[in-house]
Amino acid sequence: SFPAGNAKMYKVTVVGSGNWGSVAAKLIASNTVKFGSFHDEVRMWVFEEKLPSGEKLTEVINKTNENVKYLPGVKLGKNVVADPDLENAVKDANMLVFVTPHQFMDGICKRLAGKIRADAEGISLIKGMEVKKEGPSMISNLITKQLGINCSVLMGANIANEIAMEKFSEATVGYNQNKSAADRWVQLFCTPYFNVTAIQDVEGVELCGTLKNVVAIAAGFVDGLEMGNNTKAAIMRIGLKEMMAFSKMWFPSVKDSTFFESCGVADLITTCMGGRNRKVADAYARNGGKKSFDELEAEMLHGQKLQGVLTAQEVHEVLRDRGWQHMFPLFSAVHAISTGRLPPSAIVKISEEKPR
Numbered sequence: 001s002f003p004a005g006n007a008k009m010y011k012v013t014v015v016g017s018g019n020w021g022s023v024a025a026k027l028i029a030s031n032t033v034k035f036g037s038f039h040d041e042v043r044m045w046v047f048e049e050k051l052p053s054g055e056k057l058t059e060v061i062n063k064t065n066e067n068v069k070y071l072p073g074v075k076l077g078k079n080v081v082a083d084p085d086l087e088n089a090v091k092d093a094n095m096l097v098f099v100t101p102h103q104f105m106d107g108i109c110k111r112l113a114g115k116i117r118a119d120a121e122g123i124s125l126i127k128g129m130e131v132k133k134e135g136p137s138m139i140s141n142l143i144t145k146q147l148g149i150n151c152s153v154l155m156g157a158n159i160a161n162e163i164a165m166e167k168f169s170e171a172t173v174g175y176n177q178n179k180s181a182a183d184r185w186v187q188l189f190c191t192p193y194f195n196v197t198a199i200q201d202v203e204g205v206e207l208c209g210t211l212k213n214v215v216a217i218a219a220g221f222v223d224g225l226e227m228g229n230n231t232k233a234a235i236m237r238i239g240l241k242e243m244m245a246f247s248k249m250w251f252p253s254v255k256d257s258t259f260f261e262s263c264g265v266a267d268l269i270t271t272c273m274g275g276r277n278r279k280v281a282d283a284y285a286r287n288g289g290k291k292s293f294d295e296l297e298a299e300m301l302h303g304q305k306l307q308g309v310l311t312a313q314e315v316h317e318v319l320r321d322r323g324w325q326h327m328f329p330l331f332s333a334v335h336a337i338s339t340g341r342l343p344p345s346a347i348v349k350i351s352e353e354k355p356r
């Protein structure tokens, strides 16, 4: 913990309140009351919506201490305060935790520019990227560029519902230069059942978390087609190699060792076994592609969002711009299948293309 002079120096706001956002708020809230350097209260920005009962989600969270829509049955901690006003939620915070589906972050950052504290530090738990002329641009970079703050990342084998039940897992913080900020993030997130390690490779950690969602879609196709464990293991192996090759192509500083942290191979395994991307891709293959991913997402996830299909699209765009699709047969097949241009069975045709 921090010296007495730092008492209540840090105030945390969580920007986002979906499945993982709510669990992150719960983890953090258990620590802000434990360590003297943090204000007890954790603000959580909620994208406001009306529940079928007619009540507002924010009001129900504050009344019941539960996110009844995205994490039902789990108490968040009395010190979590839901706030529907984005600007108000961030204005006093100097530790900002970003955890929304990645497609909403550009709009959120535009709204937040100039509205946050000058001494704020950020951390992104978001898996996804933006497409720029020069190639992939990660969400931590969007936050840094638009808000002018340092931004670390936290990724790992972290299926939110399991962490909500306080089952043991690990995570990786990726940081740039600011080691003391990284140590503070580790302290904020670490609990006896959530073991966090910091490494100096922000892009590597974020690319792992982002790209494994594309592989998870492929694993879901294999499951939906009932192709068995060996095929699924092959897909995961090929996927890991494409993740490494893609990351190093655009970000040469990415370290090999990062892929062996929780954010790498461990997240790939858990997501291919038990994640939402896997689940919806399984249903897509079982339906023979007759229902679109958007339809299945709405039917099966009740407001939760997939990241893998959109990420496959983003990966496709940056590869197409350079003419490099042939070097990434698995990523390219996931995009072609998820957009209906190839049948789900095409996921195993990639072996003919000599994967790297």
Ligand SMILES: NC(=O)C1=CN([C@@H]2O[C@H](COP(=O)(O)OP(=O)(O)OC[C@H]3O[C@@H](n4cnc5c(N)ncnc54)[C@H](O)[C@@H]3O)[C@@H](O)[C@H]2O)C=CC1
Residues within 6 Å of the ligand: 016, 017, 018, 019, 020, 021, 022, 046, 047, 048, 070, 099, 100, 101, 102, 104, 125, 126, 127, 128, 158, 159, 160, 161, 303, 304, 305, 306, 307
């Ligand atoms: N759920 C999980 O197990 C894990 C998720 N993640 C990542 O965390 C990020 C956030 O995911 P979750 O918390 O699971 O969210 P979610 O997918 O459970 O929920 C969707 C969220 O988006 C919000 N939303 C809907 N429309 C919006 C809009 N127009 N503007 C802003 N927000 C809007 C909803 O209110 C809801 O909070 C994603 O990048 C995901 O990949 C990372 C690790 C684990």
Ligand SMILES: O=C(CO)COP(=O)(O)O
Residues within 6 Å of the ligand: 127, 156, 157, 158, 159, 160, 213, 216, 267, 270, 271, 274, 275, 276, 277, 278, 306, 307
């Ligand atoms: O990122 C995750 C686990 O770390 C969750 O993956 P899904 O979004 O596929 O559920």
